[in-house]
Amino acid sequence: MIRVTLPAHLRKLAQVDGEVKLNVEHPVTQRSVLDALEIAYPMLRGTIRDHVTQRRRAFVRFFACQQDLSHELPDAPLPDAVATGAEPFMIIGAIAGG
């Protein structure tokens, strides 16, 4: 199971508490994780990446394993620790101001 953490606003939209757990087929990538997330929680479509271009929204960041993965290619494999569920894939609202 892939573990995904969402920012508070999106947890409320998705009506979930804590981490989200998803079944994602290998290879595990940003795209495959977000595809699975949006199928499970369609109310999140458009909030993390653009509906049409599928690009990450400007003020959203992706972290995992103490790394900033925001600028990795969508189809690049995520770290093994994310793929095995040892570490969460973290979706973060960028700190843009106080």
Add this chain to the structure above:
Amino acid sequence: MSGIRVLVGTRKGAFILTSDAKRERWNISGPHFAGWEIYHMKGSPVDPNRLYASQSSGWFGQIIQRSDDGGNTWHQPGTPPGEPTTTPEGMPKGESNKFVYDTSVETGKPLTTHQWYDGTPHPWEFKRVWHLEPSLTDSDTVYAGVEDAALFRSTDGGKSWQEVSGLRGHGTGSKWQPGAGGMCLHTILLDPSNPARIFVAISAAGAFRTGDGGKTWQPINRGLHSQYIPDPTAEVGHCVHRIAMHRSRPGVLFMQKHWDVMRSDDAGESWREVSGNLPTDFGFVIDVHAHEPETIYVVPIKSDAEHFPPDGKLRVYRSRSGGTEWEPLTKGLPQSDCYVNVLRDAMAVDSLDKCGVYFGTTGGQVYASADAGDSWAPIVRDLPAVVSVEVQMLP
């Protein structure tokens, strides 16, 4: 009539205020969607329990919320609580926050740019919904005015949206430019006497009208004069802040422009200034008395550089002659050291006798008058900055 419901959108959530017809005691519900900007909420004239809300975030984009029980519970259209959110094939039932500009050759007359602040071409980019206008006849039909300026329509209760693309495609779109708050379509007036006629206003492009349900549009800005554009009387480019009409006289329009209060008696074909003796004719809101089509209200703001009332005095101005002659209404409003703003969608009226008038401030107060403006009192006073105010009469 069982009561009044006031829908308040703020920078940090939505609030619903209810009262009986006396309008003396108010119950406050909220914050709904805490932490999100609620640009606008409005109820269906057909079904008062059907509410639409625009929920927005600079981080996470646009969300449309709908309530079918007067604001007690909400859901994103297409994803009602307790029901599967996807079809058996795994596809989302609704895409209520998908606003995609029409660029098709057949209907969209592809438009790729408008003017940026410096006059250079800039691509159209959807940012948020500023205003939701439910149909006068069908609770599942609702219009959305968006930034970057365009008009969208949903006919399935907000589950999906299609651009009314004739507006952007009619020919002047490439000359539109953003106002200080962005390039927003903020006013949508549906003509009660003619379902095919709609008026909209865009900052900073001007006012536009369709007579065929949105297929074709024309600018209606003759008579407007704006010093901040190269040709002050240009066909488009005017920073219209708000337009209002009385439902009994849909051909008479009142406008609060960036500067100037204007009036049209021919459905926008021509405008004349009615600022008269106002202390300043800058402002955002304008509205019409529910029973007196020649009685109108504005809240003068000092200037485009100083968005607060002149002299620190919060005054509503009322004209009983359709403009030009104005009287200040001050009873119950702060008359010293008041430096709030009243934004363009933050005034509304009820249709009780006497007419109730309501407005919200960026200081978090919602003031109400139960006597057509003669006296005022805050019905709530410590909300986040108020962006919009709407009023519903409950059966």
